Amino acid sequence: MLDISELSRLSGFSASKLRYYEDVGLIRSVGRRGLKRLYENEVKARISLIALARTAGFSLLEIKEMIGTDGTPNLERNVLVAKADALDATIKELTSLRDGLRHIVKCTAENHMDCPRFQRIMRVALTKKKTAAKGHRNRPSND
16 A cells, blocks of 8 residues: 555655546545555556556546546557557657758848748748647637
8 A cells, every 4th residue: 555645756746636636536545544545556557557648648538538437447549549640740740840940040041030941930830829729719628
């Protein structure tokens, strides 16, 4: 059995984050030692899965669906493939942005605003910002 401070130290998650994860049903304590919540050792695997999923960009609601009510992970392959595809798109976008910034550093134009590639990067950034804003307004919050 681990108390919340031990689990916090082992996982790197703050005690308040662990309490929040318990409140939303991602982890479950099995009792208390004084005022401290107690967890079974198996919760470490669950916390690791949560950390991996958050790093990959899954929302807490998506993670909750993956973990399931009994704590046994149900990792649907189609969901994982879709997230991997989204990560690929993000990597491509960030790589393009990085390359554009490196170009700007080396650009021979007297003013970056006169550089056609810089102009293109700014247009793309604005288009993506508009698209993201529209998507954000139409998507329910789940965190």
